Amino acid sequence: MDSPIYLDYNATTPIDPEVVTEMLPYIQTHFGNPSSSYGPGRHNKQAIEKARSQVAGLIGALPEEIVFTSCGTESNNLAICGIAFANQEKGKHIITSSIEHPAVTEVCRYLASLGWEITWLPVDKYGTANPEDVKKAIRPDTVLVSIMHANNEVGTIQPIAEIGVIAKENNIIFHTDAAQSVGKIETNVNALGVDLLTIAGHKLYAPKGIGALYIRKGVNIENLMFGAGHEMGRRPGTENVPYIVSLGKACELARENDVIVHEHIFQMRQRLLEGLKQKSVSPITVNANLENCLPNTLSISFANIEAHTLASVIGGQVCISTGSACHSGSVEISQVLKAMKVDHKRAAGTVRISTGKFTTPEEIDRTVQIISEAIQKLITL
Numbered sequence: 520m521d522s523p524i525y526l527d528y529n530a531t532t533p534i535d536p537e538v539v540t541e542m543l544p545y546i547q548t549h550f551g552n553p554s555s556s557y558g559p560g561r562h563n564k565q566a567i568e569k570a571r572s573q574v575a576g577l578i579g580a581l582p583e584e585i586v587f588t589s590c591g592t593e594s595n596n597l598a599i600c601g602i603a604f605a606n607q608e609k610g611k612h613i614i615t616s617s618i619e620h621p622a623v624t625e626v627c628r629y630l631a632s633l634g635w636e637i638t639w640l641p642v643d644k645y646g647t648a649n650p651e652d653v654k655k656a657i658r659p660d661t662v663l664v665s666i667m668h669a670n671n672e673v674g675t676i677q678p679i680a681e682i683g684v685i686a687k688e689n690n691i692i693f694h695t696d697a698a699q700s701v702g703k704i705e706t707n708v709n710a711l712g713v714d715l716l717t718i719a720g721h722k723l724y725a726p727k728g729i730g731a732l733y734i735r736k737g738v739n740i741e742n743l744m745f746g747a748g749h750e751m752g753r754r755p756g757t758e759n760v761p762y763i764v765s766l767g768k769a770c771e772l773a774r775e776n777d778v779i780v781h782e783h784i785f786q787m788r789q790r791l792l793e794g795l796k797q798k799s800v801s802p803i804t805v806n807a808n809l810e811n812c813l814p815n816t817l818s819i820s821f822a823n824i825e826a827h828t829l830a831s832v833i834g835g836q837v838c839i840s841t842g843s844a845c846h847s848g849s850v851e852i853s854q855v856l857k858a859m860k861v862d863h864k865r866a867a868g869t870v871r872i873s874t875g876k877f878t879t880p881e882e883i884d885r886t887v888q889i890i891s892e893a894i895q896k897l898i899t900l
C-alpha cells in the first residue's frame with residue numbers, strides 16, 4: 520500500500536536526508552563526552568559549537584546567545600519561568616495572547632497558580648493580536664511579554680516587530696515562540712526586536728527531541744534545572760550531540776535555501792487552495808488573512824462538513840489536521856478558533872493543511888481530488 524500524502528508539516532516534518540547524513544556519525548562513531556578534555560570529547564565539543572553557530576546564523580544571533588534544549592516546549596518553559604523567577608522583585612505580571620500553544624499557555628497557568636498575574640490579550644477574527652492592546656496592558660510590575668511569532672493552527676503572523684518596539688520603550692523583556700515560523704519566514708531576532716526566541720527542531724526537518732532558546736546577551740534569566748555547567752551554565756545535562764548536530768544542519772539548510780523553500784511552500788499552498796475552490800462542492804472559508812499568514816498553512820472551513828469525519832475518511836490517503844476534536848460524540852473546538860470567535864459550526868468544519876519543502880504538485884493535485892470526492896460523498900450521505 521502507498522503511504523499517505525503528508526500535508527501536516529505544522530505538526531512535524533520528516534527529517535531531511537542531509538540532516539540524517541550529518542548526524543549519523545555522531546550516533547555510530549563519535550560518542551565522546553563533549554566535556555572530556557581528550558580528542559573524542561573535544562571533537563564533539565567542536566561539533567556542538569559549530570551547530571550553535573549554524574543556529575545563530577539562521578536567526579541573526581551570536582552563537583553564545585543560543586542554548587540547546589530538548590524541544591520547543593522546554594524552550595518556552597525556560598524562557599517564561601526563567602524570566603519570571605529572575606524578575607520577581609520588579610513584579611509578577613506577564614502579558615501573553617489568547618492563541619498561544621499550550622507550551623506557553625500552560626506555563627502561564629502554572630505561574631498564575633504560584634501568584635503571577637497573566638493578561639491574555641484578545642485577537643481579531645484572523646487571530647492577530649493588536650500592539651495597542653499590548654501597550655495598554657503594560658503595568659509597572661510587568662516583567663515579560665510573550666507572543667508567538669506565527670500561529671500553529673491558522674498560520675497568522677503576529678506584528679512582532681511592532682510589539683518589540685513597545686516592549687523596548689517600556690523596558691520589558693520580550694519572548695516569542697517561533698516554533699512555527701523558523702524556516703518558513705524570516706526570523707531575524709534584531710529585526711523582530713525580541714529578547715528570547717523559541718526554536719523547535721522537528722518543525723524544520725531535524726528530529727523530534729531537540730530545540731533551542733535564543734537569549735539576548737545581557738538578559739538575566741534563572742535556570743530551571745540544576746547540575747553541572749553545560750550550555751554556558753544555563754541548561755545542565757550531558758549534551759545530545761547527534762541531535763544538536765542535526766539542528767545545526769537543519770538551520771544551515773534553512774538559511775541556504777530560504778528563498779526557494781519559502782516560495783515553494785507558498786506555491787504548493789496556493790495550488791491547493793485554488794484546486795479546492797474549483798473542485799469542492801462545499802463552500803470554503805479561509806480562516807486567516809493570507810496576506811499575513813505562514814506561506815505553507817491553510818486553515819479552511821468546509822460548510823456542512825464535520826472536519827474530523829472528513830479527516831478520518833481520507834486519513835489512509837492524506838494526512839491533515841482538524842480544528843476540533845471529537846470526544847465521546849461531542850465536538851470540542853480549538854482554543855485558537857474560539858479566541859477568533861469562529862462560530863461552532865464553522866469551527867467544526869475546519870481543517871489545517873500545511874505544506875513543506877518535500878511537497879510536490881502531484882501530491883497537491885491528488886489531494887484536491889481525494890478531498891473533493893470525500894466531500895461529495897459526505898454531502899450526499
Ligand SMILES: Cc1ncc(COP(=O)(O)O)c(C=O)c1O
Nearest residue numbers: 590591592620622671698699719
Ligand atoms: C507554536 C508552537 N509552540 C511550541 C510547540 C512545541 O514544540 P515541541 O513539540 O518541540 O515541544 C509547538 C508544537 O506543535 C508549536 O506549534
